[in-house]
Amino acid sequence: MASYFARRLLLILPTFLGVTLMVFAVTRFVPGGPVERMIAQAQQMSAEGRAGGTDRVGAAALSESQIQELKEYYGLDKPLLTSYVQWLWKVFHLDLGNSSRYNEPVWGLIKDRFPVSIFFGLATLLLTYGVCVPLGILKAIKHRTPLDNISSVFVFIGYAIPNYVVGILLLVLFASRWELFPLSGFTSSEFADLSFFGKAKDLLWHTTLPLCAYMAGSFAVMTFLTKNSLMDNLAADYVRTAIAKGLDFKRAVLRHALRNSLIPIATHFGNEISLIFSGSFLVETIFNINGFGLLGYESVLERDYPVVMGILVLTSLIFLLGNILSDLCVALVDPRVKFQ
Numbered sequence: 001m002a003s004y005f006a007r008r009l010l011l012i013l014p015t016f017l018g019v020t021l022m023v024f025a026v027t028r029f030v031p032g033g034p035v036e037r038m039i040a041q042a043q044q045m046s047a048e049g050r051a052g053g054t055d056r057v058g059a060a061a062l063s064e065s066q067i068q069e070l071k072e073y074y075g076l077d078k079p080l081l082t083s084y085v086q087w088l089w090k091v092f093h094l095d096l097g098n099s100s101r102y103n104e105p106v107w108g109l110i111k112d113r114f115p116v117s118i119f120f121g122l123a124t125l126l127l128t129y130g131v132c133v134p135l136g137i138l139k140a141i142k143h144r145t146p147l148d149n150i151s152s153v154f155v156f157i158g159y160a161i162p163n164y165v166v167g168i169l170l171l172v173l174f175a176s177r178w179e180l181f182p183l184s185g186f187t188s189s190e191f192a193d194l195s196f197f198g199k200a201k202d203l204l205w206h207t208t209l210p211l212c213a214y215m216a217g218s219f220a221v222m223t224f225l226t227k228n229s230l231m232d233n234l235a236a237d238y239v240r241t242a243i244a245k246g247l248d249f250k251r252a253v254l255r256h257a258l259r260n261s262l263i264p265i266a267t268h269f270g271n272e273i274s275l276i277f278s279g280s281f282l283v284e285t286i287f288n289i290n291g292f293g294l295l296g297y298e299s300v301l302e303r304d305y306p307v308v309m310g311i312l313v314l315t316s317l318i319f320l321l322g323n324i325l326s327d328l329c330v331a332l333v334d335p336r337v338k339f340q
Contacts, residue, residue, distance in 0.1 A: 005324060012320045017088075019316050020309070024084050027305040028076070034100035035070045037303050087309065096310035101302045106310035109295065116186055116291040119207070124214045128222050133265065136226025141253065143231060159220030164282035167213035171286060174209060181209050184288035213283045222265070229264050233257040259333060266329035269322075 071077040078086070090097060096106035139148045158166070175183045182188075188202050233239060234257050242252045281297035284290070292311060299307040 005328070008324045008327070012317070015320055016316055020088070020312060021084055023312055024087065024309065025080060027308065028080055028083070034303055034305065035067060035076060037100075039067065091313060096313065097306040099299075099304055099307050101299070101304040101307070106306050109307060110292075110310055110314065113290060113292050113295055116289060119203075120210065120214060120291065123207070123211055124218070127211065128215060128218050129265075129269075132219055132222035133226050133262075136223045137230055137253075137258065139223070139227045140230035140234065143227075155220045155223050158216045161216065162282075163213045163216040164286060166216040167210065167283050167286045170209045170212055182206055186289050210283055210287045210289060213286070222268075225264055225268070226261065230257060230261040233260045262333045263330060266333045267326050269326055269329045 068077070076083070087097070094107075096110070098104065099106055099109055102109060135151065139151060142148050161169075171183065174180045182205065186203075186206055187199075188194075188206070191199060191202055194202060230253075234253070236257070239252050239257050242256055243249060247255075281293035284294040285297070292315075296308065296311045298304075299311070
């Protein structure tokens with residue numbers, strides 16, 4: 001097993017190179033890069049200067065030498081592979097470059113989003129597994145009872161409605177109409193002056209609605225995955241044999257069927273880890289929360305490719321490590337698994 005995970009770790013590097021090279025090539029060939037955006041802004045300023053009759057016309061225009069300097073600054077004057085190797089060399093030295101939109105280090109912009117992304121990612125992960133797994137077990141045991149049918153209606157409704165629509169509904173009802181929760185933001189303006197319990201209360205007050213929107217889709221998937229997997233194992237011969245030999249139903253579920261039912265859930269655990277850094281730009285836009293999702297979405301729209309590539313570096317590494325973690329979770333849950 002150790003050799004298997006060692007090979008998987010070694011495969012991270014070529015996979016990472018392939019993913020980043022592909023996205024890097026896309027950013028080079030799509031129209032409207034950072035230089036083109038600056039030229040468009042200069043032309044707009046020039047047009048506004050002519051309309052207003054000011055002397056901003058000459059200051060707003062970009063000469064050919066200035067455009068060439070911008071291309072050299074962003075590495076757009078070199079061939080694709082040369083630029084990629086230079087960018088990769090900086091990444092290996094923990095330098096993600098500077099944002100073309102904010103003129104700040106990319107790592108600083110990403111680091112500022114860490115508290116938001118880690119909070120929502122971990123909270124969603126813990127709540128999803130902490131609620132969905134017990135609920136799925138209960139629904140499998142109480143199959144076709146009123147409890148199962150009523151809970152299935154609510155779970156299916158949450159699955160059918162997109163998370164951003166859930167966010168809008170929660171915002172309109174609980175924040176705008178009934179004023180039970182704030183309309184936007186991650187914390188209050190006086191958050192730094194509050195006590196520990198005051199900070200916890202303020203954070204919970206601001207994040208309740210976004211968390212509900214985050215969990216809308218994954219909640220249903222994980223619940224029915226647990227239920228269906230457990231029902232398949234409850235109908236298996238080894239469970240019926242254990243009950244026929246005198247083992248009570250509760251122990252048969254907990255000792256035999258449940259552990260085998262956790263195997264499909266364990267395969268998804270590593271992928272769920274990527275939620276910590278991926279975020280949801282629609283939910284973050286609705287609730288005006290500066291997380292990874294909103295930063296990545298705005299960076300794509302503004303052609304801020306250094307930020308796009310910086311986010312890609314972190315998310316791809318987390319996703320690749322998450323897949324290895326999924327294999328490890330499967331091996332821990334199912335001792336029959338032997339990686340060769």
